[in-house]
Amino acid sequence: xxxxxxxxxxxxxxxxxxxxxxxxxxxxxxxxxxxxxxxxxxxxxxxxxxxxxxxxxxxxxxxxxxxxxxxxxxxxxxxxxxxxxxxxxxxxxxxxxxxxxxxxxxxxxxxxxxxxxxxxxxxxxxxxxxxxxxxxxxxxxxxxxxxxxxxxxxxxxxxxxxxxxxxxxxxxxxxxxxxxxxxxxxxxxxxxxxxxxxxxxxxxxxxxxxxxxxxxxxxxxxxxxxxxxxxxxxxxxxxxxxxxxxxxxxxxxx
Numbered sequence: 320x321x322x323x324x325x326x327x328x329x330x331x332x333x334x335x336x337x338x339x340x341x342x343x344x345x346x347x348x349x350x351x352x353x354x355x356x357x358x359x360x361x362x363x364x365x366x367x368x369x370x371x372x373x374x375x376x377x378x379x380x381x382x383x384x385x386x387x388x389x390x391x392x393x394x395x396x397x398x399x400x401x402x403x404x405x406x407x408x409x410x411x412x413x414x415x416x417x418x419x420x421x422x423x424x425x426x427x428x429x430x431x432x433x434x435x436x437x438x439x440x441x442x443x444x445x446x447x448x449x450x451x452x453x454x455x456x457x458x459x460x461x462x463x464x465x466x467x468x469x470x471x472x473x474x475x476x477x478x479x480x481x482x483x484x485x486x487x488x489x490x491x492x493x494x495x496x497x498x499x500x501x502x503x504x505x506x507x508x509x510x511x512x513x514x515x516x517x518x519x520x521x522x523x524x525x526x527x528x529x530x531x532x533x534x535x536x537x538x539x540x541x542x543x544x545x546x547x548x549x550x551x552x553x554x555x556x557x558x559x560x561x562x563x564x565x566x567x568x569x570x571x572x573x
Contacts (some may be wrong), residue, residue: 337390339451346383353383354392354404361571363401376440415453417460419557421532422462423449432470433517435481471487481515482541487547488512489555494526497544505543508533511552513559 355374357364370380384402388394395406415423423446430442444561450461487494494512499505511528528535564571 344426349375350383350387353380353456357394357402357404359401363403365401366398369402378379415449417508420460421464421466424461426469428468432468435485436445437482438485481503481522483547484515484545485510488556490516490547491551493548493550493552495544495546495548496537496542496570499543501541509548510537510556511559512558514555525563527554534566 352373353369356369361471366380366384370377373380375383381398384394393407394402395405396402427442427446430560431439434442446461453461486492491511492511494508494510497505498508509529510524511529512524514525516523516525516536521540523535524542526535526537526538527533540559563569
């Protein structure tokens with residue numbers, strides 16, 4: 320214990336920063352991060368969850384919400400219920416961290432190697448648009464990312480044009496297909512396609528099957544005929560996707 324010249328005990332000086340404390344980010348960056356966090360949720364998220372994500376107190380979070388509202392951000396909700404950003408709001412241009420750039424490049428390279436030519440071109444175009452608005456250093460990082468993607472074993476994947484399948488999904492068209500099971504037995508189905516699953520060795524069509532009256536997965540390399548029909552299925556694909564996720568216990572990612 321330290322003592323002062325007059326014999327009184329002197330309190331040790333408190334360190335300016337504790338060993339586990341990091342300098343706070345700028346307020347402008349924090350506001351942008353808050354907007355980005357809200358963009359990542361389609362349902363209300365509590366102030367505590369947002370504060371934990373940003374590393375601030377709930378009191379600071381409430382002030383930041385008020386500031387964003389004052390600048391015109393369409394944030395709905397209130398304390399004790401949660402907050403959500405109304406659809407249609409666009410984020411201002413953001414800087415990407417090195418990890419975010421790696422994630423973007425890796426995702427685009429995977430799409431280029433594992434999907435159809437139209438999506439591959441779209442992935443390259445998206446990266447080009449991002450590069451066009453980045454400062455020089457991050458732009459260079461897009462082309463210099465060390466993360467590579469190996470191409471699939473082409474002979475194990477179905478060469479079917481994924482564009483027609485994606486079109487049927489986006490347009491919510493019923494599809495008449497002929498499917499060959501693992502025992503080489505063919506059946507005719509009418510399905511409501513709403514999702515595509517990409518795996519290393521196989522692609523799956525996820526659909527509601529009218530024959531089975533349930534959700535079914537169909538390997539694309541076992542579909543011998545795929546004929547989109549003119550009539551649309553009665554339930555929206557977003558509803559089907561949500562019901563399928565709930566049934567399978569798959570959480571929403573975005």
